[in-house]
Amino acid sequence: MTMLQFRKTKNPKLPRIDGQELMELPPVSALVAIEPEDWKGSAFLIEDEMFFGRAEECKIAISDTFASHRHARIFLDDDSFFLEDLTSTNGTFVNGEKIDKPYLLKRRDRIQIGNTILVVS
Secondary structure (H helix, E strand, C coil), X not given: CCCCCCCCCCCCCCCEECCEECCCCCCCCEEEEEECHHHCCCEEECCCEEEEECCXXXXXXXXXXXXXXXXXXXXXXXXXXXXXXXXXXXXXXXXXXXXXXXXXXXXXXXXXXCCEEEEEC
16 A cells, blocks of 8 residues: 655745735736726726826826826836826725735726726736
8 A cells, every 4th residue: 555645836926026025927918997986897908008097188088087197107117017096195005905006907996086097917
């Protein structure tokens, strides 16, 4: 009779960038709105650089008094997308945390600007 012993494999430590773990997920490609209700389900393809805010020239124009004219931007760096707050008055939040430096976006991250919430997919 042969006895086999199974051990739980350890998850390898993933590299970190500025305190953020890299996740082995497919690259991010879109944002899907979940708030406000009239935007729910709207999808926006992520571009190399795109701006959020109340200004008309923003790719994602947010008509919310809590959003600055040029509130935040997404930009591409080394094949990864980052979200950056552009010194907005009310801040940009990812997963409930206010960001103060460029944030490496991952799938399922929740971006909140004012009352607008977008999920990274």
